[in-house]
Amino acid sequence: xxxxxxxxxxxxKPNPVVEPGEFNIAAVALDHGHIFGMxxxxxxxxxxLKWVYDPDQKxxxxxxxxxxxxxxxxxxxxxxxxxxxxxxxAAAIPSERSALGNKVMLAGKDYFTxxxxxxTKAQLEETxxxxxxxxxxxxxxxSERLHVEGAVFAGDLIKDGAIGQVIQVTGFGPHxxxxxxxxxxxFNKEQYGGILCDIGSHQIEQFLYYAGCEDAEILHSKxxxxxxxxxxxxxxxxxxxxxxxxxxxxxxxxxxxxxxxLSTWGDGRTFITGTEGTIEIRKYVDVAKExxxxxxxxxxxxxxxxxxxxxEVGFPFFGEFIKDCxxxxxxxxxxxxxxxxxxxxxxxxxxxxxxxx
Numbered sequence: 001x002x003x004x005x006x007x008x009x010x011x012x013k014p015n016p017v018v019e020p021g022e023f024n025i026a027a028v029a030l031d032h033g034h035i036f037g038m039x040x041x042x043x044x045x046x047x048x049l050k051w052v053y054d055p056d057q058k059x060x061x062x063x064x065x066x067x068x069x070x071x072x073x074x075x076x077x078x079x080x081x082x083x084x085x086x087x088x089x090a091a092a093i094p095s096e097r098s099a100l101g102n103k104v105m106l107a108g109k110d111y112f113t114x115x116x117x118x119x120t121k122a123q124l125e126e127t128x129x130x131x132x133x134x135x136x137x138x139x140x141x142x143s144e145r146l147h148v149e150g151a152v153f154a155g156d157l158i159k160d161g162a163i164g165q166v167i168q169v170t171g172f173g174p175h176x177x178x179x180x181x182x183x184x185x186x187f188n189k190e191q192y193g194g195i196l197c198d199i200g201s202h203q204i205e206q207f208l209y210y211a212g213c214e215d216a217e218i219l220h221s222k223x224x225x226x227x228x229x230x231x232x233x234x235x236x237x238x239x240x241x242x243x244x245x246x247x248x249x250x251x252x253x254x255x256x257x258x259x260x261x262l263s264t265w266g267d268g269r270t271f272i273t274g275t276e277g278t279i280e281i282r283k284y285v286d287v288a289k290e291x292x293x294x295x296x297x298x299x300x301x302x303x304x305x306x307x308x309x310x311x312e313v314g315f316p317f318f319g320e321f322i323k324d325c326x327x328x329x330x331x332x333x334x335x336x337x338x339x340x341x342x343x344x345x346x347x348x349x350x351x352x353x354x355x356x357x
Contacts, residue, residue, distance in 0.1 A: 010037055010147045010315070016046030017319040023326065026051035026079045027070070029092035029100055030059040031183070034114040036066060038089045038141050042112075043067075045318035047087070051079045080107040087112055087325055091141075094198065095191045098123035105136035110325045112139045116201040117342045119193035121350075124342055131335060137325060140338045144173065144202035144268060145209060149313035150281040150294040154272060156313075158210055163274030163300055166211045170271040171203040171252035176262070179231065187231040195223055195235035195254055197349040203252035204242065204348070205341035210272055213244030214336075216344055222353040227257070240348045263291040276300055 025047045027039055031054075043049055052063050053073040060072055073079050079088065080103070088104045090097065091114035098118050101111040117140045118124045131138050145151045158166060185191040192198050208216065221240035228234050239253035258266045268283040277300030284293040294309040320332035 010143075011040050012044050012315045013311070014044045014046075015314060015316075015319060016044075017322055018046040018326070020046075021048050023047045023086050023322050024050045024082075024084045025087045025089060026053070026073070026082075026085050027063065027067075027089050028053045028076055028079065029090040029096070030054040030056070030063055031093050031185070032091035032114050034141060034143060035063070035089065035091035037143055037147055038091065038112060038114065039067065041147060041315055041318035042087075042089065042322065044315070045322050047318075047322060050085060051082065053079055076103075080104065080109070085109055090114070093185045093191050094193050095119045095185075098127045101138050102127055102130045105130050105134045105138065108134070108136070110137040110139065112137075112141060112321075114141050115143070115205075116140075116193055116198050116345060117338070118346060119190070119197060121343070121346050124339065124346065128339060135328070137335065138338070139321060139333065139335075140201075140205075140342070142202055142205045142341070144283065145206050146317040147315055148268075148281070148283050148294065149309040149311075149315070150283055150296045150307075151206070151270065152315065152317075153296055153307065153309050153313050154270070154279050154281050155209065157279060157296075157298060158272070158274070162277060162298060163272065163279055164276030166272055166274050167248050168273040169207045169210050169248070169250045169252075170273075171206060171250070172267070172269045173199050173203055173252065173254040174258045174266045174268070175199060175254070175256050176258035176265045177228075177236070177256040179228070187234050189233040189235070193346075194349040194352070195238040195256075196221055196240060196352055197345050199254045200238055200240065200252065200348060201341060201345040203250070203254065204240075204344045205337075206270060207242060207244070207248075207250040207252070208337060208341055208344075210270075211244050211246065211248035211250070213246055213248060215245040215340060216242045216250075218344065218348045218351055219243055220353075221348040221351055222355050223349075224355040224357070226357045238352065240352075242344070242348075262287070264293070 223238040282295040
């Protein structure tokens with residue numbers, strides 16, 4: 001397990017939904033290590049990684065080392081002019097993700113961005129218009145649900161009625177800071193968007209999905225810099241409370257305070273309360289027991305059960321997404337859902353009370 005969330009790139013079993021060369025993709029803007037997980041998932045689902053481009057040669061070299069069959073493009077335009085490319089995956093600096101995505105979609109290609117997809121509401125509104133004009137997809141890599149087998153299985157259990165109607169979701173999203181290894185933009189709020197906008201986006205997306213909400217309101221949110229005076233624009237803690245349009249509620253907290261002694265980059269957990277049972281997901285570690293992730297605990301009328309899910313479930317999002325791009329369907333994730341999660345994390349960030357220790 002990676003000790004740094006920025007380099008966390010899950011690998012699963014190949015489960016192709018297309019033939020080689022049927023769905024060509026490119027990777028650009030390699031600013032965040034999530035690009036590796038994004039490409040892993042797509043390749044395992046059958047996508048053919050044809051091109052990579054980034055102006056930073058070191059980033060390109062690191063990428064080629066992991067994906068040696070990829071060709072290095074001379075420019076973004078070379079990729080956008082290649083009619084065989086169906087989708088462009090990117091992990092740009094957060095404040096630059098929407099502009100890049102708009103350019104990709106206007107070139108007639110679908111776009112797959114790392115979270116968070118936007119840092120301002122103006123970006124969101126502009127991209128909504130581009131999606132409407134082009135009919136292309138602006139899809140988001142919410143990895144804490146899409147690329148965690150325990151989180152995938154929790155969704156399956158909920159769909160099967162294992163815990164009844166979901167009425168509350170609690171999420172904990174701690175991360176290890178590793179400040180010396182971070183790029184300058186990571187500490188510039190205008191570029192990273194704030195902690196609720198950034199890593200908080202995972203939590204809000206999960207709430208909408210698990211609780212079956214189409215919309216929600218931010219009841220309260222707050223952020224603070226408690227222990228990083230050398231980085232005054234870094235928010236090292238944030239939390240928020242939401243109420244969904246169906247009455248379900250959420251509380252979540254995110255922070256950069258993973259202790260050095262933890263075996264992985266963060267003890268991410270999700271607790272889901274339903275009318276007929278509960279689910280707990282220990283995503284990346286079972287503290288002091290097992291240095292493995294994907295543990296799920298289910299309690300309902302049938303009793304208590306502990307599932308060890310690593311290597312058992314897979315990551316169906318990527319294959320479903322590829323088929324959605326080909327057939328213009330929305331089975332993996334609807335565009336409305338992705339935009340709503342983005343809107344709510346922007347609102348939580350915008351309204352957040354700033355607290356100090």
